[in-house]
Amino acid sequence: MFRCKKKTFRILFGALLSATLAIGSALAANGAARQAPLQVAQADAGKTPAPAAAAKNEPATYVGEQRCVTCHTLEKEHWAHTTHAKVFHLNPKNELEKKGCEACHGPGSKHLENATDKTALIAFTRNGGTPIEKQNGQCLQCHKGGQRIGWSGSIHQTSQMACTDCHNPMSKASSTGLLAKNSIAETCYTCHQQQRGEFNKRSHMPVNEGKMSCVDCHNPHGSQTRPLLKADSLNQLCYTCHAEKRGPFLWEHAPVRENCINCHNAHGSNNEKLLNVPRPFLCQQCHTHVQHPNDLLTQGNTAAGSIPDARALNRNCQNCHAQIHGSNHPSGVRMHR
DSSP: OHHHHHHHHHHHHHHHHHHHHHHHHHHHHHHHHHHHHHHHHHHHHHHSOOHHHHHHHSOOOOOOHHHHHTTOHHHHHHHTTSHHHHHHHHOOSSTTGGGTHHHHHOOOHHHHHOTTOTTSSOOOSTTSSOOHHHHHHHHHTTSOSGGGTTOTTSHHHHTTOOHHHHBOTTSOOSSSTTBSSSSHHHHHHTTOHHHHHHHTSSEEOTTTTTSOOGGGTBOTTOOSSTTOBSSSSHHHHHHTTOGGGSOOOSEEOHHHHHOGGGTBOSSEESSGGGBSSOTTTTGGGTOOSSSGGGSOOOGGGSTTSSSOOGGGSTTGGGGTOOOTTEEOSTTOTTSOO
16 A cells, blocks of 8 residues: 555656646746847847938938928028028039038938927027037138138137127128128127217217228227227227328327327217317326416316316317327427427
């Protein structure tokens, strides 16, 4: 009896062991089958990029101006009247100018794929996402050298000014220069509000009258001076028009030779002849050491005052010291003649 039970136990244990081994083999085979496709996919991924990833890494290509105007019809109408449009269409200088819109905005294939992607094109706006340096770099591809040779390092460049802050290449808002406003002065006044007020004072340079403009004295694209002057110094710039003040003089007036703005405001003043202070008080800022220059003149010394003084009448000090900028007369030591 005992031997029979022992034999039955051996048979059942052998059957259970065989079943366990069979189940383990099946699970191992199933895991290997699942792992094999993953290993193949990983190996393929290391060798050849997926089509979507490969397309994303491909550089943008030119699509042609006709594709652009399909959507941007209003921009086409405005741009068609500009100098850029005429040059690009009628007489392009190189292959880049033949690209039309894409000459400035860059290849447009990525923009066609996703019009909401701000990085797909070069946008010439403050909110377009394109860095200022890249925007200006596009303009400088053609507009380099000449008057713009001093742009790099100029006050406008280091202040992160974009070309499109002053110019509008997509519309003819001004007669020349593709300016953002209808004149040079109005464009400059966008930032330089103090100068706008000075040009509206009683005595001013004839900028508002259209007889001259800001660029007659300044080069907005850069120069060797901080005020962007078109000369090596302020005096040299003033002598461009006021040649009679250049000299050399036998008897020179020191503050005049040093700097014109010691006495004058270059843009405008409520005093005659752009003077910083009315005469004779302007002269008495320096000449208070001996004899009559030491006498302080007040309103009572004017023509309508109680004690009229010749130095406060007519041309004031210049009634006698007529050659105030300098004299070549042998006896002109005091600028009398």
